[in-house]
Amino acid sequence: GNSVTQMEGPVTLSEEAFLTINCTYTATGYPSLFWYVQYPGEGLQLLLKATKADDKGSNKGFEATYRKETTSFHLEKGSVQVSDSAVYFCALSDIGGFKTIFGAGTRLFVKA
Amino acid sequence: DADVTQTPRNRITKTGKRIMLECSQTKGHDRMYWYRQDPGLGLRLIYYSFDVKDINKGEISDGYSVSRQAQAKFSLSLESAIPNQTALYFCATSDTTGNYGYTFGSGTRLTVV
Numbered sequence: 001g002n003s004v005t006q007m008e009g010p011v012t013l014s015e016e017a018f019l020t021i022n023c024t025y026t027a028t029g030y031p032s033l034f035w036y037v038q039y040p041g042e043g044l045q046l047l048l049k050a051t052k053a054d055d056k057g058s059n060k061g062f063e064a065t066y067r068k069e070t071t072s073f074h075l076e077k078g079s080v081q082v083s084d085s086a087v088y089f090c091a092l093s094d095i096g097g098f099k100t101i102f103g104a105g106t107r108l109f110v111k112a
Numbered sequence: 113d114a115d116v117t118q119t120p121r122n123r124i125t126k127t128g129k130r131i132m133l134e135c136s137q138t139k140g141h142d143r144m145y146w147y148r149q150d151p152g153l154g155l156r157l158i159y160y161s162f163d164v165k166d167i168n169k170g171e172i173s174d175g176y177s178v179s180r181q182a183q184a185k186f187s188l189s190l191e192s193a194i195p196n197q198t199a200l201y202f203c204a205t206s207d208t209t210g211n212y213g214y215t216f217g218s219g220t221r222l223t224v225v
Binding site for chain 1: 116143147152153154155157202204206207208209210211212213214215216217218219
């Protein structure tokens with residue numbers, strides 16, 4: 001079956017550091033891929049998405065590229081801020097969106 | 113108003129009690145979902161509904177039931193709560209393509225004592 005694996009946290013960075021959170025997946029066919037962010041006390045919010053191979057999703061300075069050859073969708077940001085401290089979830093949705101699977105989440109702490 | 117509203121936000125209940133968590137959405141979407149979040153386990157699907165007449169079990173449906181009262185309303189019930197159902201519960205909605213992701217509510221933190 002389909003699955004999503006993301007790097008364990010927590011990840012602790014200083015402000016303005018470069019961020020990478022790894023996400024790999026297994027799936028049949030051509031799934032859509034997503035990153036969600038969860039701030040303390042809130043629900044998950046869609047951060048970015050990519051629906052086909054080589055697509056790059058981007059939002060709020062975050063980027064991720066759908067790499068079919070490496071089955072990966074790594075999240076990156078060039079310069080993190082304290083306000084980026086949150087839990088980040090990688091997710092995969094099958095064709096037609098019938099099932100979405102979430103990774104376990106990676107907690108990010110950014111220090112001033 | 114939020115696109116997806118969950119009530120209550122927090123609830124403490126006793127073992128054996130019946131409890132209902134409610135969810136309503138203003139996105140006009142047909143698809144609605146209930147997830148449970150536990151530390152280190154991510155989100156696990158409890159039930160989902162693709163329209164008012166369609167209800168499906170997710171990966172962890174035992175001990176839970178749902179009701180889709182209208183396109184906009186999808187409630188989750190614990191018939192006889194037990195302590196290992198202590199968790200954060202999220203309702204979500206999506207369009208029929210699945211390409212635009214989910215819109216989540218703010219969650220209900222449930223504690224069973």
